[in-house]
Amino acid sequence: MTLPTRICLVGAGRVAKVHANSLVNHVPTGELVALVDNVPQVLKEAGDRFGIEARFVSLEEALSKSDFDAVVITTPTFTHAHFAITAAKAGKHIFLEKPMALNMEECDAILQAVHENGILLQMGFMRRFDPEFVTAASRIEAGEIGKPMLIKSLTHGPGLPPPWARDLSRSNGNLAEVNSHDWDTCRWLMGSDFERVYVEVANFKGRARGVETEGFYDTSLVNIRFESGGLGSISCVCPCDYGYDARVEIIGEKGIMQIGELKGQAVVICVDRDEGLVTPIFRTWPERFAEAYIREIRHFVECIRSGKAPKVGGIDGRWAVAGVLAGTKSFQEERPVYLNEVLEVGMKP
Numbered sequence: 001m002t003l004p005t006r007i008c009l010v011g012a013g014r015v016a017k018v019h020a021n022s023l024v025n026h027v028p029t030g031e032l033v034a035l036v037d038n039v040p041q042v043l044k045e046a047g048d049r050f051g052i053e054a055r056f057v058s059l060e061e062a063l064s065k066s067d068f069d070a071v072v073i074t075t076p077t078f079t080h081a082h083f084a085i086t087a088a089k090a091g092k093h094i095f096l097e098k099p100m101a102l103n104m105e106e107c108d109a110i111l112q113a114v115h116e117n118g119i120l121l122q123m124g125f126m127r128r129f130d131p132e133f134v135t136a137a138s139r140i141e142a143g144e145i146g147k148p149m150l151i152k153s154l155t156h157g158p159g160l161p162p163p164w165a166r167d168l169s170r171s172n173g174n175l176a177e178v179n180s181h182d183w184d185t186c187r188w189l190m191g192s193d194f195e196r197v198y199v200e201v202a203n204f205k206g207r208a209r210g211v212e213t214e215g216f217y218d219t220s221l222v223n224i225r226f227e228s229g230g231l232g233s234i235s236c237v238c239p240c241d242y243g244y245d246a247r248v249e250i251i252g253e254k255g256i257m258q259i260g261e262l263k264g265q266a267v268v269i270c271v272d273r274d275e276g277l278v279t280p281i282f283r284t285w286p287e288r289f290a291e292a293y294i295r296e297i298r299h300f301v302e303c304i305r306s307g308k309a310p311k312v313g314g315i316d317g318r319w320a321v322a323g324v325l326a327g328t329k330s331f332q333e334e335r336p337v338y339l340n341e342v343l344e345v346g347m348k349p
């Protein structure tokens with residue numbers, strides 16, 4: 001019998017718990033053997049909860065004292081390049097949460113380290129594994145709605161992002177923290193790279209909730225022109241308070257396709273004729289994309305075991321970061337920005 005693929009989880013925060021649950025309960029060919037977090041209390045709580053004995057306060061310590069095949073990196077964005085490059089140099093396969101990194105230089109350094117060390121890199125774009133998104137993509141690919149002309153993608157999150165993610169210098173703000181998935185989805189479903197973007201941002205609720213970080217915005221609207229000539233929009237409201245909402249509409253030359261809906265369940269309740277009909281909404285992202293989170297980690301482990309390239313990799317992560325950077329430049333300079341302005345000349349992926 002072949003042994004399970006041994007994984008070290010780097011970071012033990014919100015999304016780490018989702019991946020730990022997948023590895024412990026849903027991926028028999030993978031084993032969570034080590035945990036890293038630089039906050040001892042967080043390390044202890046997550047270690048106890050998921051039954052992981054090998055606990056470390058740094059990846060370097062984990063590498064020297066424990067043995068594993070791969071890392072799942074779930075720390076904040078500003079640490080991604082350091083952890084990914086350290087893991088690559090140690091020959092560990094990498095599952096890297098979105099956003100890939102803070103800037104193009106970091107993305108390219110990760111890509112180079114991955115290439116030089118011959119390891120696999122999968123990006124945490126779980127929508128690529130969501131059954132509804134996957135069905136939509138294959139039906140677009142089959143030509144059912146014709147050539148895509150226009151895409152509208154929205155992600156609205158219920159609560160404030162973690163403190164580090166409210167700071168543009170450490171996260172690139174909600175265009176990255178919330179909308180990384182939309183950037184990737186739009187590029188994937190349109191089958192085309194971004195050519196130009198124009199972004200407006202606003203801040204409605206931040207100050208009232210004590211967010212004083214300079215440049216913080218909670219509402220944004222992105223307009224995109226794709227290289228194919230197609231158009232797109234991405235919107236974000238976070239915090240939106242009403243629930244977790246992720247929906248996409250694609251209009252092709254022949255027809256239209258919608259992915260997702262506002263309600264979270266098929267159940268409809270009426271207990272009071274004045275209140276009317278009530279139907280639950282998805283409350284959180286782990287709930288909306290529960291199946292996708294399991295499938296993406298399962299795919300990562302399968303790729304390591306078979307040696308196949310992951311379905312979503314570093315080039316996809318780099319394009320999403322490029323969209324974020326062009327978008328940030330756009331709202332800061334109050335003008336449309338061509339992707340060429342942020343992608344280094346000659347380095348276009």
Ligand SMILES: NC(=O)c1ccc[n+]([C@@H]2O[C@H](COP(=O)([O-])OP(=O)(O)OC[C@H]3O[C@@H](n4cnc5c(N)ncnc54)[C@H](O)[C@@H]3O)[C@@H](O)[C@H]2O)c1
Pocket residue numbers: 010011012013014015016036037038039042057058074075076077079097098099124125126162177285
């Ligand atoms: N794919 C998704 O749907 C999804 C959802 C949420 C977050 N994310 C991404 O995952 C990453 C983490 O987000 P989160 O919401 O879980 O953040 P979080 O703040 O809840 O958790 C981050 C954890 O990393 C630890 N950490 C920070 N710096 C560290 C360091 N130098 N060494 C070791 N540990 C360190 C913190 O103590 C914390 O426990 C971000 O890149 C975020 O964008 C992805």
